[in-house]
Amino acid sequence: xxxxxxxAVLSSLEExxxxxxxxEAMERNVDTPVLECRQLSKIYGGVRALxxxxxxxxxxxxxxxxxxxGSGKTTLIKLAAxxxxxxxxxxxxxxxxxxxxxxxEVAYLPERTYLNDWMRVEDMLAFFRDFYSNFDxxxxxxxxxxxxxxxxxxxxxxxxxxxxxxxxxLVMSRRAELYLLDEPIGGVDPAARDYILSxxxxxxxxxxxVVISTHLISDVERVLxxxxxxxxxxxxxxxxxxxxxxxxxxxxxxxxxxxYRC
Numbered sequence: 001x002x003x004x005x006x007x008a009v010l011s012s013l014e015e016x017x018x019x020x021x022x023x024e025a026m027e028r029n030v031d032t033p034v035l036e037c038r039q040l041s042k043i044y045g046g047v048r049a050l051x052x053x054x055x056x057x058x059x060x061x062x063x064x065x066x067x068x069x070g071s072g073k074t075t076l077i078k079l080a081a082x083x084x085x086x087x088x089x090x091x092x093x094x095x096x097x098x099x100x101x102x103x104x105e106v107a108y109l110p111e112r113t114y115l116n117d118w119m120r121v122e123d124m125l126a127f128f129r130d131f132y133s134n135f136d137x138x139x140x141x142x143x144x145x146x147x148x149x150x151x152x153x154x155x156x157x158x159x160x161x162x163x164x165x166x167x168x169x170l171v172m173s174r175r176a177e178l179y180l181l182d183e184p185i186g187g188v189d190p191a192a193r194d195y196i197l198s199x200x201x202x203x204x205x206x207x208x209x210v211v212i213s214t215h216l217i218s219d220v221e222r223v224l225x226x227x228x229x230x231x232x233x234x235x236x237x238x239x240x241x242x243x244x245x246x247x248x249x250x251x252x253x254x255x256x257x258x259x260y261r262c
Contacts (some may be wrong), residue, residue, distance in 0.1 A: 032095045035061050035080055039089035042075050051233040052089065060178075060206050062223055064241075064252070067230035068260055073213040074111060075076040076230070077180045079106040080211075088233045093133040093178060104134050108177035111183040111213075115163055117156035121149060128170050140173035141200065161192035168196055172203040179195050179210040186218055197223050217253040227252055231260050 033056040082098030229236040
């Protein structure tokens, strides 16, 4: 039997040892960007998915990584999660290259559903508890209870929207410093989108940063503090949402449509 994608992702990164303690994390300079790219490039078969990207994201905010399909958003998120390696330049999480040392600091939600239908929700809770020492099982069960999801329910009995919620609950129940959410509202109905966004807002600490990759800008704009426009592998703009509204007199969605008009 083939291993599900999430098993491969989880097992590719071992649990950090004692040298990477919570105390060590607290001692890091709070001015160090939680995510930094320096002349970062990624090439697939001659195609530049990312082209000399320079970017620094601070702590305690929700950042929209916004771009058309094929703009490099997923590539950037996978690089930050340690699932890809740069072709040139570097990417840093808390000043370190993604890998074993940053595993506990990064919580990653892939775009593609990674839950196997034969599993029960409680199976996923057990796996996350085993893989991540910063997974808060009580918090996850509380969120499941609020949605009326029985942990003994099999995933094959759930709608796509409910599966998306379960995935998000698992990720947001980790006490991480950087949450990487790749298209978390893609393919679900408006009611599910509202729940997903409210879950994101209510379940990250003031020192953590959430990066939401999406092309559904009008749906997420209300929860964003900062935006990064990414197109054709290059960063087009980095700005605070309030500054865009005050200085441009437009919504983020309006400005994005102007910048990337076909």
